[in-house]
Structures are given as C-alpha cells and as structure tokens.
Amino acid sequence: MDKFLARELFAIVYDKKNSGFNNIEVYLEGWIKTNRNNGSIGFIEFNDGTTFKNIQIVYDKTKVKDFDKLSKLATGEAISVIGNFVLTPNAKQPFEIAAKEIKSIGTCPEDYPLQKKRHSFEFLRDIAHIRPRANTFNAVNRVRNALAMAIHTYFQDNGFMWVHTPIITSNDAEGAGETFNVTVGKDASKFFGKPVCLTVSGQLHVETFAMAFRNVYTFGPTFRAEESHTTTHASEFWMVEPEIAFADLNDDMKVIEASLKFCIDYVIKHCPDEMNFFNTMIDKTLLTRLNHVLNSEFKRLDYTDAIKLLEKAVADGYKFENKNIKWGMDLQTEHERYITEHVVKGPVFIINYPKDIKAFYMRLNDDGKTVAACDLLVPQIGELVGGSQREERYDILKEKMDKLGNTKGLEWYLDLRKYGGCPHAGFGIGFDRLLMYVTGMANIRDMQPFPRTPGSIKY
Amino acid sequence: MDKFLARELFAIVYDKKNSGFNNIEVYLEGWIKTNRNNGSIGFIEFNDGTTFKNIQIVYDKTKVKDFDKLSKLATGEAISVIGNFVLTPNAKQPFEIAAKEIKSIGTCPEDYPLQKKRHSFEFLRDIAHIRPRANTFNAVNRVRNALAMAIHTYFQDNGFMWVHTPIITSNDAEGAGETFNVTVGKDASKFFGKPVCLTVSGQLHVETFAMAFRNVYTFGPTFRAEESHTTTHASEFWMVEPEIAFADLNDDMKVIEASLKFCIDYVIKHCPDEMNFFNTMIDKTLLTRLNHVLNSEFKRLDYTDAIKLLEKAVADGYKFENKNIKWGMDLQTEHERYITEHVVKGPVFIINYPKDIKAFYMRLNDDGKTVAACDLLVPQIGELVGGSQREERYDILKEKMDKLGNTKGLEWYLDLRKYGGCPHAGFGIGFDRLLMYVTGMANIRDMQPFPRTPGSIKY
Numbered sequence: 001m002d003k004f005l006a007r008e009l010f011a012i013v014y015d016k017k018n019s020g021f022n023n024i025e026v027y028l029e030g031w032i033k034t035n036r037n038n039g040s041i042g043f044i045e046f047n048d049g050t051t052f053k054n055i056q057i058v059y060d061k062t063k064v065k066d067f068d069k070l071s072k073l074a075t076g077e078a079i080s081v082i083g084n085f086v087l088t089p090n091a092k093q094p095f096e097i098a099a100k101e102i103k104s105i106g107t108c109p110e111d112y113p114l115q116k117k118r119h120s121f122e123f124l125r126d127i128a129h130i131r132p133r134a135n136t137f138n139a140v141n142r143v144r145n146a147l148a149m150a151i152h153t154y155f156q157d158n159g160f161m162w163v164h165t166p167i168i169t170s171n172d173a174e175g176a177g178e179t180f181n182v183t184v185g186k187d188a189s190k191f192f193g194k195p196v197c198l199t200v201s202g203q204l205h206v207e208t209f210a211m212a213f214r215n216v217y218t219f220g221p222t223f224r225a226e227e228s229h230t231t232t233h234a235s236e237f238w239m240v241e242p243e244i245a246f247a248d249l250n251d252d253m254k255v256i257e258a259s260l261k262f263c264i265d266y267v268i269k270h271c272p273d274e275m276n277f278f279n280t281m282i283d284k285t286l287l288t289r290l291n292h293v294l295n296s297e298f299k300r301l302d303y304t305d306a307i308k309l310l311e312k313a314v315a316d317g318y319k320f321e322n323k324n325i326k327w328g329m330d331l332q333t334e335h336e337r338y339i340t341e342h343v344v345k346g347p348v349f350i351i352n353y354p355k356d357i358k359a360f361y362m363r364l365n366d367d368g369k370t371v372a373a374c375d376l377l378v379p380q381i382g383e384l385v386g387g388s389q390r391e392e393r394y395d396i397l398k399e400k401m402d403k404l405g406n407t408k409g410l411e412w413y414l415d416l417r418k419y420g421g422c423p424h425a426g427f428g429i430g431f432d433r434l435l436m437y438v439t440g441m442a443n444i445r446d447m448q449p450f451p452r453t454p455g456s457i458k459y
Numbered sequence: 460m461d462k463f464l465a466r467e468l469f470a471i472v473y474d475k476k477n478s479g480f481n482n483i484e485v486y487l488e489g490w491i492k493t494n495r496n497n498g499s500i501g502f503i504e505f506n507d508g509t510t511f512k513n514i515q516i517v518y519d520k521t522k523v524k525d526f527d528k529l530s531k532l533a534t535g536e537a538i539s540v541i542g543n544f545v546l547t548p549n550a551k552q553p554f555e556i557a558a559k560e561i562k563s564i565g566t567c568p569e570d571y572p573l574q575k576k577r578h579s580f581e582f583l584r585d586i587a588h589i590r591p592r593a594n595t596f597n598a599v600n601r602v603r604n605a606l607a608m609a610i611h612t613y614f615q616d617n618g619f620m621w622v623h624t625p626i627i628t629s630n631d632a633e634g635a636g637e638t639f640n641v642t643v644g645k646d647a648s649k650f651f652g653k654p655v656c657l658t659v660s661g662q663l664h665v666e667t668f669a670m671a672f673r674n675v676y677t678f679g680p681t682f683r684a685e686e687s688h689t690t691t692h693a694s695e696f697w698m699v700e701p702e703i704a705f706a707d708l709n710d711d712m713k714v715i716e717a718s719l720k721f722c723i724d725y726v727i728k729h730c731p732d733e734m735n736f737f738n739t740m741i742d743k744t745l746l747t748r749l750n751h752v753l754n755s756e757f758k759r760l761d762y763t764d765a766i767k768l769l770e771k772a773v774a775d776g777y778k779f780e781n782k783n784i785k786w787g788m789d790l791q792t793e794h795e796r797y798i799t800e801h802v803v804k805g806p807v808f809i810i811n812y813p814k815d816i817k818a819f820y821m822r823l824n825d826d827g828k829t830v831a832a833c834d835l836l837v838p839q840i841g842e843l844v845g846g847s848q849r850e851e852r853y854d855i856l857k858e859k860m861d862k863l864g865n866t867k868g869l870e871w872y873l874d875l876r877k878y879g880g881c882p883h884a885g886f887g888i889g890f891d892r893l894l895m896y897v898t899g900m901a902n903i904r905d906m907q908p909f910p911r912t913p914g915s916i917k918y
Contacts, residue, residue, distance in 0.1 A: 030673070191686075208591065449668065457628075
C-alpha cells in the first residue's frame with residue numbers, strides 16, 4: 001500500500017489520470033479538522049497540510065472494527081488512515097477515502113484553541129503557533145509562499161541575480177527611519193569596532209552588485225524601529241529591491257509593471273482555491289480588482305499635474321482630511337487613493353517628485369527642482385511600489401551628500417560613480433504589503449508567520 | 460538595431476540557432492576588462508554582467524572614426540557598443556563584435572583598484588564594493604545565486620513551503636551560542652516589552668508550520684555573536700532549515716542526501732563556466748570530489764562505532780591533535796575528516812550521538828543515552844549538515860526543558876506536542892559553508908556579498 005500526500009491525490013483527479021486509481025488502497029497521515037457521524041457512518045474532514053482543500057474520510061460502522069472509538073477522535077488530532085481512494089463524481093468533493101483503519105498518532109485535548117467556530121483575527125494573533133492551522137492562515141501562508149516564488153521566478157527568468165545584502169550594517173540607506181541597534185554585551189561598538197544597526201534597506205549595498213552584474217535584486221528582511229501602531233507597519237518585514245544598470249526611470253517603470261503583473265497572475269494561477277477563499281470570505285471585489293490591474297496599462301502622471309488635480313478636487317468640494325494642497329507636499333494616502341480611484345481608475349505612476357521630499361540618491365531632473373522618482377499607486381491601497389533613477393553623476397551626488405552630512409562612511413557608495421558608473425535605476429516593494437494587496441487582508445500582523453510590532457513579541 | 464545582453468548572444472551560439480544572426484547589428488552596454496591594440500586593430504575584453512565569460516569587441520582603425528581615443532578607454536570603464544555580431548567558429552571565442560561605434564558611458568580613473576593583475580583575496584575583501592567585478596567573485600556570486608535557487612527548486616518541487624521565520628526573537632533555539640542584542644535607545648526592553656536578540660536558528664518557529672503544512676523550510680539570515688576568527692565562522696550567515704512532519708531520522712537522512720545531490724548537480728549544470736574556473740584556479744580536485752558525492756550512496760555509522768574506529772586509529776598510531784578519544788566526546792573536525800576520508804572514503808552520516816552533547820529538542824533513543832541525531836560528514840570539510848528527529852513526546856521533552864530551565868517562554872513549543880503532535884524531523888545547512896564546499900573556496904569571508912565578522916564592518 002502506497003503512502004500518499006493529499007496534493008498527490010488531488011493531482012490524480014485533476015490530471016484526469018484517475019481511472020486506474022479508483023479504489024486503490026492508500027495510506028495517509030494528517031490532522032482532523034472535524035469529525036461527525038450519524039450513528040452508522042462517520043465523516044472526518046482531514047487535512048495533511050499539502051493542500052488548502054480538505055479530504056473527506058468516511059468510516060462505516062459495518063466496515064471498521066472500532067467505530068465508537070473513532071467517533072471520539074478530536075478536532076486537531078493527528079491520525080493515520082488506511083483506506084480506499086474512491087472517486088465520487090456526483091458529490092461536492094471529487095473523491096473520498098473509504099477508511100479501513102484509522103489510528104491516532106497524536107491526541108488533542110479539549111482545550112485545543114481551534115475548535116470548530118469562527119475565531120477573530122485578534123484571538124488568532126495571540127496563538128500564532130496554532131494559527132497556521134486555521135483556514136484563513138492556511139490560505140495566507142500558501143499564497144505567501146507562492147508570491148515569494150513568483151518574485152524569484154520573475155527576476156530569475158529575466159536574468160536578475162539574487163543578492164544577500166547584509167542585515168547588520170553601519171550604513172543607514174534612507175537617512176530617515178528609526179533603526180534598531182545591535183549590541184553584544186554593554187559596549188555597543190565593541191564587537192564590530194563601531195556602532196551597528198539592522199538594515200532598513202539593501203539598496204545601497206545592492207547597487208554595488210548592479211555595477212558588476214547589471215540586473216540584481218535583494219529579497220530579505222528589513223527593519224524599522226518606529227512606534228507605529230497602524231495596520232500597515234511592522235518592525236520587521238521582507239522587501240524586494242531590484243536594481244538595474246544602464247536603465248532610466250522609464251526602464252524602471254517597465255520592470256515594475258511587468259513584475260507586478262507577473263506576480264499577480266502567478267498567484268491567481270498557482271493558488272486558485274486560496275484566492276477563491278479570499279474572494280468569498282475576505283473581499284468580494286478582490287479578483288475583479290486584481291484582474292483589472294492585469295488588464296490595465298499603468299498610467300503615468302507628473303507630480304506637478306497630480307497637485308493640480310488635487311487642488312481642483314478641493315475647489316470642487318472633495319472632502320480630504322488634509323485640504324492644504326500645495327506643490328512640495330508629501331501626498332497622503334487619501335490623496336493617492338483619490339488619484340488612483342477617482343481620476344485614473346486604475347494603477348498609476350506618479351513621477352518627478354520634489355527633490356526635498358525624496359531620498360538623497362535619486363537623480364536630479366534638469367529642472368533642478370524635481371527628481372526622477374516614481375511611486376506606483378493602486379486602488380484601495382495607495383502607494384504599492386516606490387522607485388527611482390539613481391544619481392549617477394559623482395559631483396552632484398557628492399554635493400548632496402556633503403550637504404546632508406552622510407558622506408563619511410559612504411565613500412564606497414560614491415566610488416560606484418567614480419569607477420565605471422552608469423545610469424541605473426531600481427525600486428522597492430514591501431513584500432508583506434504586496435501580500436495584503438493580493439489577498440485583500442487588512443492587517444500586516446496577519447501576513448507574517450510571527451509578526452513583530454512595537455510592544456508585542458511572544459514567540 | 461536591437462539591444463542585446465551578453466547572455467542572449469551566448470544563447471544564440473549555444474542554441475545553434477545562430478545562422479540567421481551572423482552579421483546582425485547589435486547594441487551592447489557593459490564594462491571594459493582589458494583594452495589592447497596592435498596599432499591598427501584594438502581588442503576589448505567586455506563584460507556586461509550577464510555572463511561569466513567575456514565578449515571580445517574588435518575595433519579596426521580603418522572602420523572606426525576615433526581609433527586613438529578608443530585605444531585609451533580604461534579598464535573598468537562603462538561603455539556602449541554598436542557593432543556586428545560575427546561568428547568565429549575557428550577562434551577561441553565562438554563570436555566577436557566588430558565595432559562600428561564605441562562610446563564611453565562612465566570613465567574609470569587610473570587609481571581603479573582592479574587593474575589587470577592578480578589580487579589577493581585579502582586585498583579584495585578590503586574593497587568589497589568593487590570585488591564583485593573581479594573574476595573569482597564574478598564566479599562566486601553567480602554560483603551563490605544558482606545554489607540559492609537550487610535550494611528553492613528542490614524544496615518547492617518536493618512540496619515544501621518556504622516560511623519566513625522571524626529575525627528578531629525572544630527565544631534562543633540552541634540555548635548555546637552567543638546572541639546579538641537588539642535595542643532601541645537605551646532601554647533594552649522598552650520597544651518590545653522584553654529583551655530581544657537576533658535569531659540563531661529558525662527551527663523552533665518553523666516546527667510550528669510543519670504541524671500545519673507538513674513539509675516546510677526556512678531560508679534566511681541567522682546570527683552568532685561569537686568572537687571566532689576562523690575561516691568558517693561569520694557573525695551573519697544564511698541557513699536552510701527544512702522540517703518534515705510524520706518523519707523519523709531515516710526520512711530525514713533521505714531528504715538530506717537527495718537535496719544535497721540535487722543542489723550539487725544543479726550548480727554543475729547551471730554554472731559550467733564558473734565551475735570549470737574553480738576547478739582550474741581554486742581546487743583541481745573539486746569536480747572529481749563533487750561528482751564522487753553525486754555517485755555515492757551516503758553511508759551511515761553509529762556514533763558508538765565511530766568512537767571505536769577512532770580508538771583503533773589512535774592505537775594504530777594515527778596522529779590526531781586530540782588523541783583522548785572516549786565515548787561521550789564531541790568529535791572534532793580532524794576526527795570527522797579521518798572517518799569520511801580514510802575510513803568511509805565518501806559522505807557518511809554519523810547517527811545516534813550521546814544526548815548530553817546535542818540539543819534539548821532531539822529525540823531520546825530507547826537506550827536512554829543517545830538521541831536520534833545525524834551529522835553528515837564529507838571529505839575535506841567534515842560536518843556539512845546537522846539534523847535530528849525531534850522529541851515529540853510531551854512528558855519527556857518537558858522534563859528535559861524543565862531541567863535545562865528553558866520552559867518559560869517556550870510553552871508554545873511544548874504546545875506543538877500537546878495538540879495533535881506527531882513524529883517529525885529536520886535539519887540545518889549553513890548556506891555559506893555549502894557554497895564553500897561547492898566552489899572549493901577556503902574562506903567564508905569570500906562567500907558573502909558583505910561579510911560580517913568580529914571587528915570588521917566597513918560597508
């Protein structure tokens with residue numbers, strides 16, 4: 001008798017190679033989701049972790065030895081099952097397992113927190129070690145895995161090299177954003193000879209590799225020590241940061257659009273059951289919205305024109321919380337959403353932001369006032385991706401850095417402009433936020449295996 | 460005229476679809492490795508970062524306007540090239556570019572540290588931001604990328620889910636190993652409400668996911684704050700930690716052997732030029748050794764039998780630095796290498812180690828003295844992979860943890876045995892050490908984009 005995984009049984013059915021498999025004997029191991037019976041026949045909803053869908057195990061009082069004992073198997077219990085794989089073309093599920101023998105591998109007492117009822121996400125966050133077994137988090141983690149592999153697949157297939165930029169660093173990419181300090185013992189600078197912190201971005205380091213390998217990307221954890229208690233901020237999160245040599249802002253936006261569409265399409269195709277679950281249980285507009293993105297050409301709008309549109313909206317009586325629209329301001333989410341939802345009605349790049357509200361490494365435009373930056377705005381979220389062409393001109397960059405006072409310690413970054421420098425561009429995607437967007441889930445704490453936010457670290 | 464990448468041109472040649480491409484005009488961008496001329500014809504070794512091999516650009520005084528200027532283009536300079544793609548079936552390189560126009564994109568002054576001569580690895584470590592452009596590090600980073608994708612490919616194809624276990628943690632998996640503290644401001648426990656550190660292993664956290672998804676793996680950075688100044692220790696390194704539910708030590712070893720062989724085979728197939736480089740320039744036994752591993756069945760040897768073999772070796776006069784062989788000791792690298800190189804002459808799992816020298820979570824064997832652990836030893840390295848079956852019996856694990864004093868804060872880990880627990884097993888591979896093994900390189904500082912070791916953090 002062969003050992004099977006649930007996903008292999010489903011594959012047999014969906015590959016339509018099933019005729020030869022009907023009534024073969026199989027051996028399965030997994031966990032009980034529910035167990036009920038009508039006195040003569042019992043039904044176990046069974047999941048072995050390899051599929052989102054459950055398998056129905058049927059045990060018949062006339063065919064198993066210990067019906068009464070089996071009827072007491074608990075939700076959450078680990079079991080092994082020997083039974084016949086039976087196609088059920090007229091039933092809701094495509095097949096079932098007619099059990100011959102069911103054994104308990106690991107019991108599950110009555111205080112198991114995941115009893116059969118709806119639990120709030122808040123409650124589940126408090127049992128993060130049990131949470132992956134709940135339906136929603138089964139789906140979240142499957143899509144997280146698929147989305148991560150979509151990232152790798154897109155960039156590898158397009159010749160980008162994955163670079164493991166360092167987590168512990170003495171440089172701070174943005175100059176903004178609070179950082180976590182890393183210490184050993186009491187003296188902060190003892191171990192590495194200088195104070196170090198957790199990286200907020202791998203961009204500066206990965207630019208080094210773009211100057212050797214042309215197309216590269218980071219994909220790893222980054223950190224912000226901000227006391228933010230919002231649904232979209234975490235202290236630890238994964239970022240994707242591609243960097244492209246011999247590229248300008250236009251090239252950058254082409255890669256952003258293509259990679260994003262690829263990832264959305266990949267997840268819809270690789271996780272149909274999970275995406276239907278989210279579309280049914282979490283956000284009924286989800287698939288419509290994602291398909292709209294897939295079929296939209298991403299528009300482009302100059303920051304200066306965006307400001308004019310927002311000024312007009314205020315004049316027309318549109319109710320922003322911040323109505324004080326003026327050139328030079330940072331757009332808030334309400335402004336971004338107005339533009340992408342009400343004006344463009346789809347994804348839009350805002351480009352050429354005022355230099356003073358953007359990072360030092362962004363390339364100064366000829367107007368002397370704006371930089372070659374782009375933020376991708378999408379309906380319901382606002383900003384999803386931020387990118388820019390990098391300042392490749394040594395003198396202009398050095399002057400900026402000297403003014404900012406961050407030249408010291410970043411001489412190596414300037415060297416990239418001195419020795420065979422070239423126009424280059426890149427962008428950053430917050431992976432956990434992208435996962436929120438793709439699943440329709442509303443809280444970043446529900447995206448991460450063990451979320452880290454201020455004041456909370458149980459695991 | 461089409462914009463091409465070097466890898467596309469090589470693919471044209473190797474796919475043998477080349478006849479239609481001969482003499483087509485192409486546009487390339489990249490960097491000069493060397494530039495020489497004989498007065499009438501110039502030759503540029505050109506690399507655009509997309510291949511390990513260089514492309515030869517030929518510029519002929521009679522065909523380009525500015526021969527003298529071109530002859531002064533410097534090593535390291537970024538250029539664009541318009542020229543004809545010409546097949547050269549009788550030459551060393553399969554094609555060359557007959558230049559029509561070459562433009563400088565970014566100059567490179569004479570103090571460029573990568574002039575054409577052999578540089579020591581020590582020197583290159585000190586210019587980590589330029590180092591990726593050196594031949595050896597071009598190869599190292601290409602193989603690093605391929606090996607990372609080999610890991611993902613093997614585990615994804617075998618139904619394992621990638622889990623992003625947290626970096627910041629309040630738990631310390633091994634109980635051993637110094638950790639880095641993470642702080643904000645002066646009060647260590649202010650931000651998260653308790654002291655936290657950088658993870659030394661994702662294993663305990665990922666076991667949680669094995670209990671929901673059966674087959675899972677971590678692949679991410681881990682940290683050790685040890686003052687080790689060896690060639691194999693880094694403060695920050697990537698680990699792969701698969702975890703398998705419904706599995707024992709035998710299942711574990713099967714996955715270790717299969718995944719390792721897959722990864723070696725993948726790298727040899729995906730990076731033939733790079734691997735030939737390492738085999739020629741770094742370690743002339745490399746490919747022989749790796750192919751031997753591919754064709755070996757990994758042997759298994761009980762720790763107790765290994766001790767007997769070592770005792771016999773000492774009795775026979777074999778010169779170990781530590782000759783004090785006795786049951787219960789931790790094997791040192793010299794002992795491990797003796798067994799794998801002189802006794803087994805190939806990869807070997809040492810199994811069933813004394814419980815007192817192994818981690819608390821390893822499953823106690825029936826003898827009450829040993830645990831179901833395995834270390835994979837390979838020639839020239841010693842230990843490459845460590846794994847174990849996990850203790851799934853609640854009472855035995857709790858007693859161990861109570862004795863060790865680490866129960867508090869790890870109640871959630873015990874819960875995995877209380878609620879539907881099952882036999883499970885897993886292992887850990889130090890990714891950077893695996894890369895050393897696969898490339899034949901001798902220092903972990905040369906494996907990482909920006910290595911972190913005690914006393915050293917320039918970038």
